[in-house]
Amino acid sequence: MARAYDTGGAPHAPAGPDRADAPAAPAGGPGPADDRNAATAGAAAGPGAAAPGTTGPDTTGRDTAAPRDGRREGLGTAGGSPRVGDTHADADPPTPASPDHLAGKANADADAGVEAWWAGFLRWGPYALLVLATGLSAATAGSLMTRGQVYAAVALVLVALLLQVVWQRAGVSPVEPSRVGRRYYTARLLLGFVLTWLNPFFAVYATIGYFDAPRLLRGPALWAGLMGTAVTMAGSQSGGLPPPDATGWIAFAALFLLNASLAVIFGQLGVREERAARARTDTIEQLARTNARLEQALTENAGLHAQLLVQAREAGAQDERGRLAAEIHDTLAQGLAGIVTQLQAAEDAAEPGAARAHLARAAALARQNLGEARRSVHNLGPAALEHDALPEALRKLVAMSSPRGLATPAELTVTGTVEPLHDEIEATLLRIAQEALANAARHAGATRIGVTLSYMGDEVSLDVRDDGSGFDPAAPRPDALGDALGRGLGGGFGLRGMRARAERVAGTLDIESEPGHGTAISARVPLVRHG
Structure with missing residues (x-):
């Protein structure tokens, strides 16, 4: 069956002892408890919803307005440049979660719960089925088994238990089926078949083969494993192996066809779900790579933005220096030149009255330029344009x-x-x-x-x-x-x-x-x- 994926990040381990991939058991074994077709909802939340756990670009708009001063209304950069360092921006308001985002997160949580349940079943299910099958067989041993068969069954149960312990301790979690997984499945299939031969109730233990065959096998090996499990289940359902007479063989053949057909149907569904799961995995990985590229682009944009701010501050400072230099040249420099001229004329004047007149002009120029200097400091217009x-x-x-x-x-x-x-x-x-x-x-x-x-x-x-x-x-x-x-x-x-x-x-x-x-x-x- 399909594996459940958490759309917020990387998929759960798709293979290993805890992988929940298997066709449902046909008649005679436990039915499937896996209806995990909702695994795609989180990944298909749409382009408007960012994958949970990832960071997309910030699309929240921000208004960055330079404060207006109380002086004259500016035009372009005339009369002084805007002070970039005084620009303030409000903090980004929290972005509300979209319904698609919330739906994807809810589906991801549900898928995670289903995956956890199946992981627990595939870990402890073989032990529970083995214990149940052993109990049923022990209860019917007096009527269905000889003493030798009982001893053989006890030995095989211990071997099955040891096989399961070794498999789990080996910690084999292949993303793709491995040779070790095929050997484990084959050994367990043979143990289940022999135990069912000894007592039909051991077929309860053999049903586990329906659930983890897609996890451990691929291609012809998958169908061979499912058919082997179908043979074991048909033998149990027909009254035990070998069938005692022709009627038993007919019943065995009919039940085998039924189990094989169901195994093929659910096996095909499992393969399709596996392909869909692979596609979801690829989509999630592609989204993760896209988010990584977006984060990198955002980081680069932040660096460029900081660089532009520095350049803007430098340009503003340079423009302000140019403005002040022009004001000094057009007011103080011109005024000082006039004052020097009047003082030289006063020094050269032969009559005291003329000298006093030049000194009065020099004083008037000094006062006038003092006022111009103050207006330049406050970035005001020329005094001549005030009235x-x-x-x-x-x-x-x-x-x-x-x-x-x-x-x-x-x-x-x-x-x-x-x-x-x-x-x-x-x-x-x-x-x-x-x-x-x-x-x-x-x-x-x-x-x-x-x-x-x-x-x-x-x-x-x-x-x-x-x-x-x-x-x-x-x-x-x-x-x-x-x-x-x-x-x-x-x-x-x-x-x-x-x-x-x-x-x-x-x-x-x-x-x-x-x-x-x-x-x-x-x-x-x-x-x-x-x-």
Whole structure:
């Protein structure tokens, strides 16, 4: 018959002394107590139910949301990157067991109980049947056996008992039938046949051959063993061996055909159940291998996830450093340069009133840049945009930043329909204009400066042009703070900073310049409306 399997893991030992595979006994012997066809239910629970005892992938969704701070609403990574380390994820909620999973577990428990019962029967059943057969034979020995037959039966019973003890102590548990198993079955079959010859009631002991033949035999040997057991059972049922007359032989032949037919039928069922059990074993092993691969993939994914988190933290830290560097360059560096310029002018002034005016401007610049530094620390927008929209803030910036000696004052030209822009877009354009005007004032020696702000449907452009000395965009240049303090700090950060600001909001920055032919800086960013 079929072996029971625990769908939660590896199958029980399919062969050995405790294996429960045998066709049911035909007439004259104990009937089958094995109806174990439910063994496939646990393994066939379906793809939606993971095999008990194995770990499948976690499909529980999780919402990982970075907390919003109380500062300005961010766009992309502009104005500072999100802090990945501050991201929190709720713990996975417990996943409820599916009905298929519970059904598979219940079937597995039932199969385990059936398997345990059959293991106990195949271990102690031969002893119990031998004791029962010996008792029945002893009770009928006076009428069915001679004294010599009694002595022979006692000796054979002791041999059968010794054979069973040796077999169990040998601990042979073959997955496939072995030569030792075939020898054990053959010896026990012969003992049962001889004992039944001596007394028909010893056929009770011989019935065990029906139950463990599929466990110990295969192919022709299996059918030979079943036929030998059928001969023993037919001889007992016909009144004993040998039959005393022709009628007895006819009865023996009829009973043998009946027992042989039943043995063949139940033997075929046992073979089919054995094949189904093998298929279940292969399926369970395949599921175990699949689960192992899934666990390995989950482990690898966890490692990759951890690596991505580290990279994200590093990228966030790098972006934050870039943001702070740009803020320092556009606020503190520019302010310090202006303060140094005013102090030098005060030192060179011949009249005390002019000197005091330069000192007052230096103090005002210091206070202004102190406020900008505080706003940068708190990741706030420029102070110029706190009360004014971008066009008005640019007009004030152009007026304040226009260097002396221009042929005509620098002016701002606005084209298109003015729309309120996202805070990050406005801050980006204002900082780019601030840096471009500072470069034109300090480095270019320009006589004309033009600033144009254009609203063009889906994008906004800012153009700053001058007719100054120009430069080679590919050549390294010292930044404003380096110029102001008389020492270079690596060169070109202002240009790189403007380009980085534009790219941070998915924009572009183009620089056209040539020595002696002026400079044109054009920034284009998406038109993202406020709110």
